[in-house]
Amino acid sequence: MTFxxxxxxxxxxxxxxxxxxxxxASISGRIIYATDRxxxxxxxxxxxxxxxxPEIIVQCATAQDVVKCVNxxxxxxxxxxVRGGGHNVAGSSVCDGGxxxxxxxxxxxxxxxxxxxxxxxxxxxWGELDTTTQKYGLATPGGVVSDTGIAGLTLGGGFGWLRxxxxxxxxxxxxxxxxxxDGRHVRASxxxxxxxxxxxxxxxxxxxxxxxxxxxxxPVGPEVMFAFVLHPASNARDALRFFRSYVETAPDEVSxxxxxxxxxxxxxxxxxxxxxxxxxxxAMFTGPVDExxxxxxxxxxxxxxxxxxxxxxPFTEVQTMWDEDYPSGEMxxxxxxxxxxxxxxxxxxxxxxxxxxxxxxHSTIDIWHIGGAVKRIPTTASAFANREANxxxxxxxxxxxxxxxxxxxxxxxxxxxxxxxFANGSAYLNFPGLMEGGESFLKKIFRSNYPRMIDIKEKxxxxxxxxxxxxxxxxxxxx
Ligand SMILES: Cc1cc2nc3c(=O)[nH]c(=O)nc-3n(C[C@H](O)[C@H](O)[C@H](O)COP(=O)(O)OP(=O)(O)OC[C@H]3O[C@@H](n4cnc5c(N)ncnc54)[C@H](O)[C@@H]3O)c2cc1C
Numbered sequence: 001m002t003f004x005x006x007x008x009x010x011x012x013x014x015x016x017x018x019x020x021x022x023x024x025a026s027i028s029g030r031i032i033y034a035t036d037r038x039x040x041x042x043x044x045x046x047x048x049x050x051x052x053x054p055e056i057i058v059q060c061a062t063a064q065d066v067v068k069c070v071n072x073x074x075x076x077x078x079x080x081x082v083r084g085g086g087h088n089v090a091g092s093s094v095c096d097g098g099x100x101x102x103x104x105x106x107x108x109x110x111x112x113x114x115x116x117x118x119x120x121x122x123x124x125x126w127g128e129l130d131t132t133t134q135k136y137g138l139a140t141p142g143g144v145v146s147d148t149g150i151a152g153l154t155l156g157g158g159f160g161w162l163r164x165x166x167x168x169x170x171x172x173x174x175x176x177x178x179x180x181x182d183g184r185h186v187r188a189s190x191x192x193x194x195x196x197x198x199x200x201x202x203x204x205x206x207x208x209x210x211x212x213x214x215x216x217x218x219p220v221g222p223e224v225m226f227a228f229v230l231h232p233a234s235n236a237r238d239a240l241r242f243f244r245s246y247v248e249t250a251p252d253e254v255s256x257x258x259x260x261x262x263x264x265x266x267x268x269x270x271x272x273x274x275x276x277x278x279x280x281x282x283a284m285f286t287g288p289v290d291e292x293x294x295x296x297x298x299x300x301x302x303x304x305x306x307x308x309x310x311x312x313x314p315f316t317e318v319q320t321m322w323d324e325d326y327p328s329g330e331m332x333x334x335x336x337x338x339x340x341x342x343x344x345x346x347x348x349x350x351x352x353x354x355x356x357x358x359x360x361x362h363s364t365i366d367i368w369h370i371g372g373a374v375k376r377i378p379t380t381a382s383a384f385a386n387r388e389a390n391x392x393x394x395x396x397x398x399x400x401x402x403x404x405x406x407x408x409x410x411x412x413x414x415x416x417x418x419x420x421x422f423a424n425g426s427a428y429l430n431f432p433g434l435m436e437g438g439e440s441f442l443k444k445i446f447r448s449n450y451p452r453m454i455d456i457k458e459k460x461x462x463x464x465x466x467x468x469x470x471x472x473x474x475x476x477x478x479x
Contacts, residue, residue: 023072027061027068046326050094070180079095080100085147093152107124124150126143142158154173164254177211179211205466208466224314224315225291226285228280228282229280230306250369255286257367260278261277261355276306333398334397335395337427375387412433
């Protein structure tokens with residue numbers, strides 16, 4: 001028996017040479033080791049703060065590859081991470097040592113325009129899915145940046161520009177195909193493996209690896225009215241009051257957010273405004289463009305804007321509007337969140353004061369309005385538990401240099417702590433910081449659904465093979 005260091009940094013893991021060779025031969029995708037030329041590219045994730053060195057990266061080509069990986073890591077007690085689009089802020093799709101089960105090359109998409117259903121494999125990004133479904137004038141609710149993976153975003157919930165009209169990404173799942181801890185590859189829907197389907201919608205991949213997602217599609221675009229306007233923050237409180245009253249009466253067709261930040265130093269903005277505080281109103285109208293123009297106009301007319309990028313544009317363009325602001329691998333990111341039932345005066349004051357004194361000029365505070373279809377789904381219908389709040393607050397620290405890590409992370413944590421008197425005590429799984437907080441963080445995510453999540457975990461994954469959280473935590477737990 002040979003001790004193969006490459007395969008695990010956990011002491012005591014034994015894999016024979018034969019077993020490894022047999023495993024390699026069974027995989028139809030690609031296997032990448034540290035000695036391969038593209039190893040660094042394959043291990044890199046979106047957050048530049050994350051720098052981890054897996055021993056083996058298996059770029060799966062098929063669901064059967066995923067099955068073989070799951071069986072291999074379980075049988076040999078090898079720790080692992082699962083990768084979709086690689087955009088998790090905590091970097092939970094890559095691990096130090098062990099194996100990355102990487103689905104990013106699984107890119108098949110099928111659209112059935114008659115039944116209005118799309119089936120997309122686990123490595124698809126939102127840009128790829130939107131471009132394909134838009135060929136038929138259809139779309140499903142996704143995120144607001146196109147290179148984010150459908151996998152992680154959908155499994156954790158999924159807030160985007162279609163949410164108030166059609167719900168979260170996970171609300172639009174019709175079925176998933178997933179690999180369970182025991183290696184079975186099953187389909188889950190409202191009629192099959194109902195409890196797995198429940199846990200897949202908001203459970204963040206805690207019960208298995210999803211190899212394919214089936215989404216309900218809706219007629220969208222191809223052109224939509226989109227408001228994207230930066231107002232000066234000279235009276236930011238008044239601007240947020242205006243936003244609050246606007247969304248209170250806006251129809252479900254409007255999914256809106258307000259963002260507090262500072263004007264980027266790029267040519268897209270007037271030089272005199274660079275670095276100055278802004279209040280951004282962003283909103284998409286899911287419906288006829290002329291009606292959208294009328295209904296979104298007040299967001300544009302609120303003041304004399306710094307810049308107004310609003311207009312009638314292709315839905316696919318709306319979906320890429322923020323892409324440039326979130327470069328992959330270059331910047332360091334730490335994002336956390338909480339939910340507010342109401343945007344009180346105290347909460348607004350705190351958000352304004354902190355936004356414009358952030359440690360980095362790239363950081364923002366995002367106020368997502370939640371309404372319409374998201375709220376009509378009962379909390380017990382799926383693992384996603386936070387539906388009653390009216391606002392999701394995303395606190396995004398975005399910065400450039402390692403030396404600034406501590407002050408940016410502290411800025412986010414301090415604000416979250418100070419927001420607690422105004423908040424409802426919960427958090428969004430997909431804005432997880434570094435997934436610190438362990439069980440108390442998970443309780444904030446699943447809230448009243450936590451006991452059912454635990455029951456389903458015990459039924460399908462009693463040894464907790466699929467852990468929510470970074471691999472370091474896994475090691476700590478084992479030692
Ligand atoms: C630039 C940017 C923009 C964003 N915009 C939005 C937004 O508009 N709305 C929103 O709701 N969220 C948004 N997010 C948050 C986003 O939802 C999460 O970062 C999400 O985890 C990304 O999914 P991924 O597949 O790209 O990431 P990955 O890092 O690949 O995976 C995320 C998590 O899911 C697990 N996972 C991945 N694939 C699978 C699978 N097939 N089966 C089981 N588990 C799996 C991973 O192990 C990991 O823990 C954004 C994030 C970024 C970085």
